[in-house]
Amino acid sequence: MPMTPQHGASLEPRARRRIAVLGGGPAGAGAAAFLAGAGLDVCVFARGKRPPIIVGESLVPAVVPYLRRLGIEEEVAAYSVWKGGATFVFDRESRLNIRFDEVRDAKTTYSYNVPRDRFDASILGAAQRCGARVVELTARLERDGDSDRVRLCGDALAAAGWSEQPDLVIDAGGRSRVLTRLLGIPHLEGDRRDTALHAHFEGIEVEVPGNVHTDRLEHGWAWRIPLQGRVSMGLVVDGDILRKFGDSAEEQMDAYLRHDAVIRDFARPARRVTPVVRYTNYQARTTRGVGENWALVGDAFGFVDPVFSSGALVAFQSADLLARAVVSGDPAALARYEKEVMRNLDTWHRVIRWFYDGRLLTLFRVGQYVRETWPGRLVDFHFRKHMPKIFTGEDVTNRYSLALVSFMVKHGLARNDPRALQIL
Ligand SMILES: Cc1cc2nc3c(=O)[nH]c(=O)nc-3n(C[C@H](O)[C@H](O)[C@H](O)COP(=O)(O)OP(=O)(O)OC[C@H]3O[C@@H](n4cnc5c(N)ncnc54)[C@H](O)[C@@H]3O)c2cc1C
Structure with missing residues (x-):
């Protein structure tokens, strides 16, 4: 069934030979690897400048098969921490430890906690080995008249070495949502208004080595993710409450760690070894995932919440589904892709609400x-x-x-x- 311009692409996917991918995170690099591996001409635009530390360090076990498929599990394991489960801290007295090897009939019984800069570089490396070109440039887009089509700006087109516009533009640029903002596509926002503060520490305790820890706090929650030689810590707390603890992100994080009864005990000996990075307004997903000559993948499609470390998995799954849809040549496949990712995000959203x-x-x-x-x-x-x-x-x-x-x-x-x- 042909797709309408409002709900998908009018070009035959088989005709999409040149693919531009904006963003070299897990979604962009993953999609590039899968598409280039299928013989398409793929150029990834990866922004050079990135924050000193990046969130998305705890991977769920279902990510591991993608690492194997990309041929990077060994490389990733060498700089990461093996993760055997998850610890939920209810309050100062009680907690629950889940071991992945106790999950009946599980296909994968472990995962990794990764430093994201190196992890992203590993995936991009895999994409290059599959034949994708990587250009270090923040690619800009423009709208094609009043239509549902987008175009790469001249500098990006030249950097890709193309004389004509690509057949398909994939926005994998994360939560900056370049493409949907350009086309004025609405987003659905979640009901939380939390701020996340993220930094790395030495001297923070974890209760089960390797486990990702989710600590329920007086207000909000915290994560502790053991990395090699340090622990990544995040506070996810209502922004109005955090403002009472200082003006800068550093003041707020340091003061909140001293204040909260659940974390202050294990945070007392800690030494912060990075600046604090702040994230806001991250519960949002698009109302459309594909258009005439474009598609969204990963966080650019939707990001529901960090509590279950689902982001990297959604990125790989959507990259995989999108690549299959494009390569299949089935005109309805992109519409099915959109539906499937929306269903996936809805499920995570439901489960996340039960957590809160x-x-x-x-x-x-x-x-x-x-x-x-x-x-x-x-x-x-x-x-x-x-x-x-x-x-x-x-x-x-x-x-x-x-x-x-x-x-x-x-x-x-x-x-x-x-x-x-x-x-x-
Ligand atoms: C507070 C917080 C904690 C999280 N914790 C976890 C966790 O523990 N585990 C987990 O799995 N997920 C976690 N996530 C989610 C995870 O970070 C994302 O879901 C995941 O990184 C999505 O990958 P992506 O490739 O879609 O986007 P990103 O990783 O954001 O990658 C997008 C890339 O595109 C680049 N870019 C943007 N625009 C352009 C452009 N125009 N041209 C070129 N490059 C561009 C960006 O600089 C960036 O490098 C967390 C998220 C938040 C907010």
């Missing part, structure tokens, strides 16, 4: 007690196959797993009020 309203942590806590009883052990056997696989990324779009968790967060909390564990 306290249902998920309450369910985890109830599960700890129920598992001690024999009927509980039976239920747990079934549960261990489905529930954790949503968080490892293996079953995010499995309807049964999602329905099971959905049922449990509604009916499986016993008499516990989830508000006791909500994230303020």
